Amino acid sequence: MRGLEHRSRWPERLGRPSVARPRPGSPLVWFHAVSLGEGMAALPVVRHCARLHPGLPILLTTTTLSAFEVIKDLLPDVVIYQFAPLDCPDAIESFIGYWKPSLILLMESELWPNLIMSAAEKGIAVALLNARMSLKSFNRWSVPLGLPLVSDAL
Incomplete structure (x- = not known):
């Protein structure tokens, strides 16, 4: 409403699929970036993945209008691009029910609790790319995810 969402694509933020392309029938890799910076950092990896595995469906999501306006014209044609839920x-x-990703690659430190917990419940692998995390942040995230705490003595 404040000009921060794409007018015709805001339903994607509610988890509805993009009307631009239907979901492919084969396994899908989801790259999730949020802002323009993270989206730009994901681009080389997305392009490389598309070159190495030409038949692999790739989905890239971002959340900001500025990222959408820049990145939409820089992606290979095979990449499905929409706003993240x-x-x-x-x-x-x-979103996950429709796209059914086989792998979710989160850029930098975009740790979204509901996304991570839903992926874990469904057995979907999640990895962080280009991530840096302090020990304090790691331990804070470990508790709700049921991971062991790590001491700084390592």
């Missing part, structure tokens, strides 16, 4: 259970469930 809000990190609320209904939007995430709808």
Whole structure:
């Protein structure tokens, strides 16, 4: 409403699929970036993945209008690009239920709790790319995810 969402594509933020392309029938890799900087950092990896695996469906999501305006023209034609869903259970469930990613690659430190928990419940692998995390942040995230805490004595 404040000019921060794409007028015709805002339903994607609620987990609805992009009308631009249907979901491919084969396994899909989801690259999730948020802003323009993270999206630009993902581009070389997305392009390399598309070159190495030409038949592999790739989905890239961002959340900002500025990222959308720049990145949409820089992606290989095979990449499906849409806005990421809000990190609320209904939007995430709808999004993951439709796209059914086999792998989710999160750029930098975009740790969205509902996305990560939904992926874990469905057995979907999640990895961070270009990520840096302090020990304090790691331990804070470890508790809700059921991971062991790590001491700085390592």
